[in-house]
Amino acid sequence: MHDTGGLSTTSASLPSLPYVSHEILLALNEPEVDIARVAETVNRDPALTARLISMANSAFFRGKQPAYSVAEAMMRLGMNRVRMMAVSIVLAQQLDTSRCPAFEPAIYWYNAMACSHAAGQIGRYVPIETGAEAAHLCGLMHSIGELLLVHTFPGDMQQILCALHEDPTQEPALLERRQLGFDRYTAGAMLLREWELPAVISDTIQTLAEPDQVDAAWSLQRLLRGSMNWVAADFDELPLQLEDPDYLPEGLVIRLRDDCQKEQAMLRGLASLLGH
The missing domain is CATH 1.10.3210.10 (Hypothetical protein af1432)
Incomplete structure (x- = not known):
């Protein structure tokens, strides 16, 4: 059995959240979402940008024309799905x-x-x-x-x-x-x-x-x-x-x-x- 100190906030075992990831989480979960601000913030994380655009072009959401930007991906996926996907990708990157x-x-x-x-x-x-x-x-x-x-x-x-x-x-x-x-x-x-x-x-x-x-x-x-x-x-x-x-x-x-x-x-x- 492990002591709970193994997950204390002073322990190296507790992963830190990079500044950009923290900004993305906050921007995505404001009560009044500013789409332009979210797109600008997400664009600062190349891996997240690539994954969101890739998902917007997947079989579930593919349109007549490919999506090339975060803003286009957000329009195609819908804000709630962008929230889910972006937060999930950020978490998967850290753990x-x-x-x-x-x-x-x-x-x-x-x-x-x-x-x-x-x-x-x-x-x-x-x-x-x-x-x-x-x-x-x-x-x-x-x-x-x-x-x-x-x-x-x-x-x-x-x-x-x-x-x-x-x-x-x-x-x-x-x-x-x-x-x-x-x-x-x-x-x-x-x-x-x-x-x-x-x-x-x-x-x-x-x-x-x-x-x-x-x-x-x-x-x-x-x-x-x-x-x-x-x-x-x-x-x-x-x-x-x-x-x-x-x-x-x-x-x-x-x-x-x-x-x-x-x-x-x-x-x-x-x-x-x-x-x-």
Whole structure:
């Protein structure tokens, strides 16, 4: 078992976020997105620019003419997809998962992006103080701690992920706490605080480690946990957190389910591209 000091913010094991990447994350997640500013900021990262333009020209989005610029890519992909893809690419650049063969990047990125999409869509209709943008970002970041643990403790995570493959009914966070002394949610919250993302994001993800905890972030936590469980159920069975008709009326649930299911094939394709 590892001491939690192994992931302290003073430890070299906690990856730093380059200045340009930090600026990109902030620009993408402002409530009022300035497309020109986002394009200018993204252009400062050549690798990210190339990946976004490549994805805009993929089979899912290809138009009559190729996209050659970030601005064209943003128009073709749509702002929410650009948010998802840009943040995901930035995260993948910082966290190396190659030393843990049991980790499956395409599955990880699909779950993160599908949760982000679902949380952002639900966040447009339910009463949360932070708005849909925070729900969208929370969904994408909810399991970033898994990436951090795979990056930092590849051998331990190889054992944990192999155990999960043998028995998928086990709770990943519980196995992580037994082996490492902390779980993906605690680790993820610590990393996001170090990276100076909005506190409500890290605080909400931290509460996932203690699902019975009720605090100021509870409304966002309810939405996030409901989105996670809905993705896990492939958008068929409505999770407990979303069942209340006063929270999500039946007609709205049907529309949201249809939207999320229509987005699935595209998200799986993008996740596969991210996984390479």
